[in-house]
Each structure stands twice: as C-alpha cells, then as structure tokens.
Amino acid sequence: MTTLTKQQQDPAARAGLPKAGKTARRSLTNRLGDLKVALFFIFPAMIGFVLFYLVPTIRGVYLSFTEYSILGDPTWIGIKNYTAMLGDELFWNAMGVTVQYVGLNIGFQTLIALGLALLMHRVAKSTFIRGALLLPFLVANVIVALLWFWMLDYQMGIVNEIISWMGLPRIAFFGSEQWAIPTIAAVNVWRHMGYTALLLFAGLQSIPNHVYEVASLDGASPTRTFWSITMPLLRPVMVLVLVVTVIGSFQVFDTVAVTTAGGPVNASRVIQMYIYQKAFGESDFGYASALSVILFLILALVAFVQMKFLKGNESDLD
Amino acid sequence: MSTSTLTRKKSVNNNSSHRNSVKKPVNWRRVGAWALVAIAVAVTVAPFLWMLRTALSSNASLASNAGNLLPADFSLGAFKRVLGMQTPEEAIAEGGSGAAINFWLYLRNSVIFASVTTAGQVFFSAMAAYAFSRLRWPGRNAVFGLFLATMMVPPIFTALPNFLMIKNLGLLNTFAGMTLPFLFMTPFAIFFLRQFFLSMSREVEEAAMLDGAKHLRIFFQIVLPNAAAPLATLALLTFIGQWNEYFWPLLVGQDESVRVLTVGLGVFKSQSPQGAPDWTGLMAATLVAAVPVLLLFIAFGKKVVNSIGFSGIK
Numbered sequence: 001m002t003t004l005t006k007q008q009q010d011p012a013a014r015a016g017l018p019k020a021g022k023t024a025r026r027s028l029t030n031r032l033g034d035l036k037v038a039l040f041f042i043f044p045a046m047i048g049f050v051l052f053y054l055v056p057t058i059r060g061v062y063l064s065f066t067e068y069s070i071l072g073d074p075t076w077i078g079i080k081n082y083t084a085m086l087g088d089e090l091f092w093n094a095m096g097v098t099v100q101y102v103g104l105n106i107g108f109q110t111l112i113a114l115g116l117a118l119l120m121h122r123v124a125k126s127t128f129i130r131g132a133l134l135l136p137f138l139v140a141n142v143i144v145a146l147l148w149f150w151m152l153d154y155q156m157g158i159v160n161e162i163i164s165w166m167g168l169p170r171i172a173f174f175g176s177e178q179w180a181i182p183t184i185a186a187v188n189v190w191r192h193m194g195y196t197a198l199l200l201f202a203g204l205q206s207i208p209n210h211v212y213e214v215a216s217l218d219g220a221s222p223t224r225t226f227w228s229i230t231m232p233l234l235r236p237v238m239v240l241v242l243v244v245t246v247i248g249s250f251q252v253f254d255t256v257a258v259t260t261a262g263g264p265v266n267a268s269r270v271i272q273m274y275i276y277q278k279a280f281g282e283s284d285f286g287y288a289s290a291l292s293v294i295l296f297l298i299l300a301l302v303a304f305v306q307m308k309f310l311k312g313n314e315s316d317l318d
Numbered sequence: 319m320s321t322s323t324l325t326r327k328k329s330v331n332n333n334s335s336h337r338n339s340v341k342k343p344v345n346w347r348r349v350g351a352w353a354l355v356a357i358a359v360a361v362t363v364a365p366f367l368w369m370l371r372t373a374l375s376s377n378a379s380l381a382s383n384a385g386n387l388l389p390a391d392f393s394l395g396a397f398k399r400v401l402g403m404q405t406p407e408e409a410i411a412e413g414g415s416g417a418a419i420n421f422w423l424y425l426r427n428s429v430i431f432a433s434v435t436t437a438g439q440v441f442f443s444a445m446a447a448y449a450f451s452r453l454r455w456p457g458r459n460a461v462f463g464l465f466l467a468t469m470m471v472p473p474i475f476t477a478l479p480n481f482l483m484i485k486n487l488g489l490l491n492t493f494a495g496m497t498l499p500f501l502f503m504t505p506f507a508i509f510f511l512r513q514f515f516l517s518m519s520r521e522v523e524e525a526a527m528l529d530g531a532k533h534l535r536i537f538f539q540i541v542l543p544n545a546a547a548p549l550a551t552l553a554l555l556t557f558i559g560q561w562n563e564y565f566w567p568l569l570v571g572q573d574e575s576v577r578v579l580t581v582g583l584g585v586f587k588s589q590s591p592q593g594a595p596d597w598t599g600l601m602a603a604t605l606v607a608a609v610p611v612l613l614l615f616i617a618f619g620k621k622v623v624n625s626i627g628f629s630g631i632k
C-alpha cells in the first residue's frame with residue numbers, strides 16, 4: 001500500500017519537475033523585472049529619503065564648517081565653529097542644563113514607569129487603565145506645557161494653592177532658576193510615564209510564565225524573583241526603552257519653548273533651545289549646525305554605550 | 319503568549335477568590351496595589367479635569383476662587399471667545415486679555431497639515447515597504463539598511479538644512495513647505511509596514527500572478543486590503559504625531575494663513591500680557607485643540623494602546 005502511494009506521488013513529482021525548471025529560468029528574468037518594478041515602488045520614498053534625510057545630513061555637516069548667516073553664501077572656516085564652542089559659556093551651560101534635565105527626567109520616568117508596568121502586569125491589566133495612563137502622551141507637548149503652566153502658576157495655580165494650604169511658601173516653578181529644570185522634567189515625566197510603562201509592560205508580558213513557576217517552586221521571595229528573574233529578562237526591552245527615551249529627552253524643546261523660553265536667565269536653555277536661538281534668533285546657521293553635529297555625536301555615543309554596556313541585543317532567554 | 323497570560327490571570331483569580339471564601343483575610347498587598355493604580359490614574363486624569371474646570375470659569379472670579387473644585391462663576395465665555403463667538407469688548411469685560419485666537423483657521427490648517435502628511439507618508443511608505451518585502455532585487459537589503467540608519471539622525475539635525483532648502487525653494491509659509499519633509503516616508507513607517515508585509519503568505523499573490531495580475535494590481539487589491547489593520551494603526555499614530563507636531567510648523571509655518579493649532583496656542587499664550595493672562599481662554603483653547611485626538615482615542619483607544627507595545631519593541 002505504502003509503495004503504491006509512493007509510486008502515485010512520483011509521477012506527480014516528475015510532472016512538477018519541468019515546471020520547477022521553468023520557474024527557475026523565469027526567476028532570472030524576474031530578478032531584472034522586479035528591479036524595475038521595485039524602482040517604481042520605491043521612487044517616492046527615495047525622493048523623500050534623498051531630499052529630506054540624506055542631503056540635509058551631509059549639508060548639515062558641511063554647514064558646521066562654515067560661517068553662514070543665510071543672507072550671503074556660506075564661507076568655509078574649518079573647525080572654527082568647534083573651537084569657538086570650547087570657550088562658549090552658553091554652550092557649556094546648555095550642555096549642563098540638558099544633562100541635568102535628562103538625568104532627572106530619565107531617572108524618575110524609568111522608576112515610575114517600571115512601577116506602573118509591574119502594577120499593570122500583576123494587578124490591573126485592563127485596557128481602560130492602560131488607556132488612561134497613556135492619555136497625556138497622546139496630547140501635544142504644547143497643550144501639556146500650557147496646562148501645567150497654569151496649574152503651577154505662582155499666584156493662582158492649584159499646586160501653589162495646595163502648597164500654601166499646607167502652610168508652606170509658594171514656589172515659582174517656572175520662574176526660579178533652581179526650579180525651572182526640575183519642573184520641566186516633572187511635567188515631561190507626567191506626559192511620558194504611561195507610554196514608557198506600556199513599553200515595559202509589553203516586555204514583562206513576553207517573559208514566559210514557567211520561569212516564575214520554577215522560581216516559586218524553589219521558594220524564591222517576590223523581591224528575589226524581581227531581581228533574579230524579572231529584571232534580567234526585562235533587560236533587552238529596558239535597554240531599548242532607555243535608548244529611545246534618553247535620545248528623545250536630549251531633544252527636549254516644545255515644553256521649554258512654551259513655558260520658559262530658556263529662562264530665567266539661562267536656567268532652562270537646553271541644547272536644542274540654544275540651537276534654535278542661534279539659528280533663528282541670531283541667524284548663525286554655521287554655529288547652530290556645529291552645535292547639532294555635537295548633539296548628533298552625543299546621541300550616537302549614548303546609544304552605542306547603552307547597547308554595548310547593557311548588551312541590549314542579547315536575551316538571557318536564549 | 320496571550321493565552322498563557324489569560325490562563326495565568328484566571329488561575330490567580332481563582333486562587334484569591336478561593337482563599338477569600340475560606341478565611342476572608344484582607345489581602346493588604348492587593349489593596350495597596352490597587353490604591354497605587356488609583357493614585358496613578360488620578361494623577362494622570364485630574365489635570366485634564368482641572369483644564370475643563372478652568373475653561374468653564376470666568377476670568378474675573380478665578381483669582382478669588384483659585385482653590386475651588388467647581389468652576390468659579392460658571393461661564394461658557396472662554397469657549398465662545400476661543401471659537402470666535404465673542405467680540406473683543408465682551409472678552410475684555412469677562413476678564414480676557416482681548417488677544418484673539420483665530421481658532422477655526424488654525425483648526426483647518428491643522429487638519430490639512432496632519433491629514434496630507436499622514437495620507438502621503440502611509441501610502442508612499444507602503445509602496446516602499448512592498449518593494450522591500452515582496453520584491454526581489456539586487457541591493458535590496460543594503461538600501462533598506464541605509465533607510466534604517468537614518469532613524470538614528472535626530473530631527474533637529476536635519477531641520478536646519480531642511481529649513482534652508484524650503485526657504486530657497488520659496489516654500490516658507492506654504493502647505494507644500496510644511497508637508498514635504500513628512501510626505502514621502504519616515505524610516506519608521508517603512509520598517510513598521512515591512513514587518514507586516516513580510517509575514518503575508520505568498521500563495522494568494524502567486525495565484526494572482528498566474529492569473530496574469532501585475533504588481534500594481536497585487537499591491538492595490540491584495541497587499542493593501544490584507545494589511546488594512548496595520549495600515550490603520552500606522553495612520554492613526556502618524557496622524558496623532560503630526561497633529562501634535564510643533565517644531566517644524568514653528569519654523570516654516572509662522573504666517574497666520576498656514577499656522578497650525580500647536581503654534582497658534584503658543585502665540586496666543588505669549589500674546590497675553592504677563593500681568594493678567596487669559597487663563598480661561600487658554601484652557602478652553604487647549605481643551606478644544608485636544609478634542610480631535612481625544613475623539614480618535616475614544617474611537618480607537620484599544621488599537622492605539624495595543625500598538626504602542628508593538629511599535630516600541632519590534
């Protein structure tokens with residue numbers, strides 16, 4: 001019986017052979033044909049890629065070696081923009097302010113988001129709660145900034161009302177040098193914590209259940225389970241989330257632009273605000289380009305270090 | 319994955335209900351955890367309620383009732399002012415600053431900017447994703463790698479040269495200048511769609527080929543309809559992102575005729591004199607500007623929430 005069926009199959013296979021040969025021959029011509037079709041399909045995206053990604057990247061690097069005030073032509077000045085940066089106090093101030101912002105923002109955001117993700121994972125999986133926590137992320141930065149600008153107002157803001165009820169002195173959140181950056185960081189933590197929590201939550205869900213079951217059989221405490229299982233297995237997701245959020249928060253602009261515009265004095269002039277002011281306030285496009293090259297290099301370095309140091313590509317599950 | 323989490327949830331529930339029926343101990347851990355969830359939701363939602371409460375107040379009585387939970391001297395004046403249904407005299411009488419926001423114009427501009435960029439970006443990215451996933455051609459992976467690499471370039475870096483190019487083309491303060499950089503692609507959109515296109519079965523496509531269908535027909539009649547869900551998700555995320563975009567429209571769309579809502583709100587805020595900002599008007603304006611996103615979210619919330627995990631991790 002089995003031999004019969006095999007024999008029955010054989011002719012079918014033999015019948016298929018010439019067909020396979022035909023497709024093999026056709027695939028060679030298909031290759032060229034596909035190239036033509038592919039060029040057609042990729043053409044619009046290619047325009048966008050070349051005009052708005054590739055050329056500007058090259059031009060940005062070129063402009064950073066020039067003096068360019070938009071009125072005349074750019075003049076090549078070598079690395080003068082970069083050497084000028086070394087003695088530019090406002091640049092170092094902007095760097096310091098930005099790093100301070102990123103540290104505060106990422107520190108609190110990651111801790112709170114991790115807490116929220118664990119809560120979502122263990123207690124409240126409902127889409128409604130996840131949606132509620134995501135809400136601030138979906139609303140424009142500008143709207144979030146204006147909302148908190150009102151709530152943190154020195155005279156009439158609800159937060160200062162509560163502070164004064166508690167008998168404490170009011171705080172000029174956006175108006176004082178030591179509070180401006182922590183305030184902006186807090187506002188953005190509020191906006192992003194639900195989003196980051198959702199990313200980490202997705203990571204938590206991908207940790208297989210049996211790992212936890214084994215741990216509980218071994219009598220591991222919840223704390224032990226968290227540090228020995230959850231955190232190591234969450235690491236690849238955590239690295240990705242950190243890379244994305246650190247890179248994002250280095251480029252903070254909208255909130256600063258709407259609330260403090262870099263003030264008071266220079267207290268909240270983050271690097272992107274400084275680039276914006278150099279280019280569009282002082283028409284110094286060469287210097288502004290050099291600043292954005294430095295920002296680009298910092299971001300690339302941050303991503304590289306994070307990936308390497310935390311071994312982001314490897315998963316302990318494999 | 320989803321089934322395993324489901325069963326796990328069920329077993330956890332069973333355990334706790336079982337335990338409750340036997341000894342009824344209060345599970346303080348769980349109560350505490352739910353309290354934390356409640357606090358988190360309250361912290362997230364309360365500011366939006368405060369926005370509404372302020373928008374429904376009148377500026378004149380806001381100062382004397384700063385801490386009152388209900389609207390101070392309930393009034394729809396702020397909304398009327400924002401929607402252009404109040405004369406400057408009335409606005410000033412109500413405690414507004416007299417600064418105007420041309421809401422309907424900015425709304426129209428935002429709709430044009432966000433929908434044109436979304437439609438173009440999703441469609442052209444889908445075309446490119448088709449070439450990167452369903453077609454075989456030499457250099458495919460190299461070109462795709464190049465596209466992906468530009469995901470690393472921060473927007474501020476390309477913004478300056480892009481601004482110069484748009485300016486040189488004479489497209490400042492035009493919708494063309496505002497939409498062009500977003501119109502054709504983003505590396506993320508192509509990457510996102512390519513992942514889905516790769517997972518589609520080839521059989522239907524091959525059957526269509528044997529019937530003599532050309533690539534354009536396959537793209538429009540097989541690939542796009544079968545990828546309706548991911549396309550819709552991407553369109554939704556793109557639209558929300560573009561609706562909220564501030565930096566690029568601030569650079570090239572300053573003119574009143576093309577000014578979008580985000581830029582308009584910034585201008586409205588800076589127009590009010592430092593002494594007496596039009597808080598109720600400002601909150602009414604921000605609330606109304608957020609409405610489209612809120613509506614989209616109410617309609618497609620589940621889709622957005624579930625896609626965040628995908629877009630971040632994959």
